[in-house]
Amino acid sequence: MTKTRTILTILILLITKLTYSQAITMTEKQLTDSLYNFIRPSYPEIKINVIDTNGERQIFFEEDKFKVLFPRQRYHYLIHKIPSDFFTENLENTTWFELAPGEKVEDLDYHDDETIESISEIIMNIIENKTNFINKLDSSFTESKVECFGDFRYSKEILTEFRFTEKEQFDIFHVFMNQGGYCDCELLYNVFKESEYAKEYWKNRNK
């Protein structure tokens, strides 16, 4: 009796597992099509390639607008176009490469969480206390009324003016992104909440 029950349990488990894995595995083509549906409205020219290799599913995104963005920004923008339940079901164990035309996988550069953690405090201290970066960025938005392009063009300009090298800026922006600032305006309303722009932003949100 016990033996039969054990065999039965194993059988049921096996069947459940089989149905489950079948349910979650879309073909490369199905997944590509679904991703195009989610992402094309915002990136009409994007190229998406799903490739299964050595038991790993890799997804390549190629987009001209990515040129001025850090890979982490690119990932952030893409992921927001995909419904989270779809992500959980179909994309959880996939590896993504977000490329600008002409870039190779080995060109992609990220910072891991540990590195960001170890440099955050010192970088925030420098930015907040040793430069007037926040004021400068803040007044571009509040006085000169520039518009955000969803990138760091104004922040980069200011940091370059302050003679931060490209490598230093890479560190600085990774600390900023880690705090929820993925573009110039988000830096003001997510990271530097004392800015005039942030106050204005939240006042309008409260109306």
Ligand SMILES: [Zn+2]
């Ligand atoms: Zn923005």
